[in-house]
Amino acid sequence: VDPAYGGQGLPIVLNQCLYEMMNSANQAWAMYPGLSHGALECLHAHGTEAQKATYLPRLASGEWMGTMCLTEPHSGTDLGLLRTRAEPQPDGTYRITGQKIFISAGDHEMSANIVHLVLARLPDAPAGSKGISLFVVPKFLIAADGSPGERNAIWCTGLEHKMGINGSATCQLELEGALGTLVGEPHKGLASMFVMMNAARLGVGNQSLGLTEVAYQNAAAYARERLQMRALSGAKAKDKPADPIIVHPDVRRMLLTARAYAEGGRALAVYIALLIDKMLASDDADERRECADLTALLTPIVKAFLTDNGWIATSHCMQVYGGHGYVRDNGMEQFVRDARINMIYEGTNAVQSLDLLGRKVLADNGAKLRKFGKIVAAFVEDNGTDEAMQEFVNPLADLGDKLTKLTTELGMKAMGNADEVGAAAVDYLRVCGHLVFAYFWARMAKVALAAQAGGDSFYAAKLATARFYFAKLLPETAGLIRSARAGLAPLMAMDEALF
Incomplete structure (x- = not known):
């Protein structure tokens, strides 16, 4: 946060690491x-000087908290349908009327x-998303001395009443x-709000990263202690009535899947945080542009890939506990319930996928x-040419080539029918x-190889x-590429009346 408004001016990278731990905790x-x-x-980024002076120091200090108010009952992913209206007043303020739903931290006494940031339409607004404006609407009106006044x-x-995140x-x-x-210009509210929305998408990826890590840590500890059956190859803990379940190959598969997704996700999350720090601090315009482009490309991947992986990982880790994971006593089922929302809010993972392929890849010809x-x-x-790196470099190079070919193929299909992108x-x-x-993972393997002695x-x-990641998780891409190439026809062949 800008020190001019009471922040510490610390890097985004540090914030990323802190919030991962906070998300693991709750x-x-x-x-x-x-x-906030x-x-x-x-x-x-978009407020007036008066708005900044009024709100930023108090948001930075934690005295006041914030929300983003976008969704309406009929307008979720498609914000162009929203109906909340803003009527101009003679003094330059606005009277805002409408209904918002699914507003996280929408009301409390903490x-x-x-400070609510609310999307609404002015009376002269054009239809669709190009007619949306952004407003700051405090729960309590601001008194002349800057303190909260009338309601x-x-x-x-x-x-x-939700499946998870019940503490919010x-x-x-x-x-x-x-x-x-x-806030900002009339009818430009969606662009202004994207500052918050893009940050939120990275934050949601971080939420699943935190859940993946805490689920893994709990499951690994349990697997070392829980005694059940003997290893297929013979008893490993002969002084005990059964072996700890960590000796069983499939338990290790589940644990290593969670660990690989946590550590790979952490590397990506810290990398994109560093890109943002460079984008904000660099004096080199070319470097800022390069970092902005990479951030734009990777943001939907952070949001969707990390949250899909988080759902897989928390489910696996609950499975390690067996029936003891399904009951509430051990807390594992909460990680699963909490992880599920991350694939939905701040733009569903399907929307992130459309954003990646349609806007971030095909729109600028890759x-x-x-x-x-x-x-x-x-x-x-x-x-x-490093022999020790071949097991990592060769699959990486191979997948890069296959992705290039797939991208070209999908681009050609999309020119004939845009629905091919959605498929x-x-x-x-x-x-x-x-x-x-x-x-x-190849970069991390290189460092580990150099240090293992x-x-x-x-x-x-x-x-x-x-090695587990490259042997057991990366091969998933073969099926994904085949599925992507199957295209639109298998999805649209059945008449909708038959569903």
């Missing part, structure tokens, strides 16, 4: 400061005020002529993808996610996990 609670941070950054006309009319108040909000002020491809190619070139996008994102993970168990474990 994802639902960590949403409160996370949303997003609201602060949005106002910092802070003296709540604003924005009310919590109900709490959602997910509210239905009713605005009945609530007083607000315009320019952003080629930038990442050059990074991968340079690594392959630098390490291609292939989810598979395509997962292939891209594996390419990114394979690159980072020192006898540090950290590097031994890293190398073993890398």
Whole structure:
């Protein structure tokens, strides 16, 4: 956060690492400061000087907290359908009326005020998403001395009864002529809100990363202690009535899957945080542009790939506990319940996939993808003759070539029928996610190989996990590529009346 408004000015990388631990501790609670941070950054980027002076110091200090109010009962992914309206007032303020749902941290008494960022339409707004404006609407109106004053006309009319994240108040909000002020330009609200939305998408990926790690740590500890059956190859703990379940190959498969997804996800999350730090701090315009392009490309992958993996990993880790994971006593089922929302909110993973293939790849003829491809190619070139790296470099290079061919093929199909993008996008994102993970796992393997002679168990474990990833998880891409190439026809052949 900008020190001019009471922040510490620390790098995004540090924030990323802190929030992973917070999400491991309690994802639902960590949403409160996370949303406040997003609201602060949005106002910092697009607010007036008066708005910044009023809201930013209090959001930075935690005295006030923030939300983002987008969704309406009839308008979820398609924000162009929203109906909340904003009526201009003679003094330059606006009276905002409408209903919002699924508003995380929408109402509570943990802070003296709540700063709602609300999307609404002005009377002269064009139809669709190009007619949406952004407003800041405080729960309590701001008094002349800057303190919370009278109650604003924005009310919590109900709490959602959810599968997970039950520590977060997910509210239905009713605005009945609530007083607000315009943020940014009229009809440009969606673009302004994307500052918060993009940060939120990275944050959601981090939520699943935190859940993956905490689920893994618990499951690994349980697997070392839980005694059940003997190993198929003979007793391993002969002094005990049964072997610890960690001796069984399939238990190890589940544990290593979670570990590989946690450590690969962490590498990607820290990398994109570093890109954002460079984008914000560099004096070199070309470097800023390069970092912005890579961030744009990788954001939907962070959001969708890490959350899909988080769902897989938390489910696996609950499975390690068997029936003891299904009951509430051990907390494993909460990780699974909490992980499920991450694939839905802040743009469903299918929407992220469409964004990646349609907007981030095909829209610029693959320019952003080629930038990442050059990074991968340079690594392959630098390490291609290292015999010890062949088991990592060769699959990475092979997948890079296959992704290039797949992208070209899908681009040609899309020119004939745009629905081909929708048919292939989810598979395509997962292939891209594996390419990114394979690159980072190859980098980590290189470091571990160089350090293994020192006898540090950290590097031994890293190398073993890398080998597991390349042998057991990366091969998923073969089926995904085949599925993506199958295209639209198998999905659309059946008449909708037959569903």
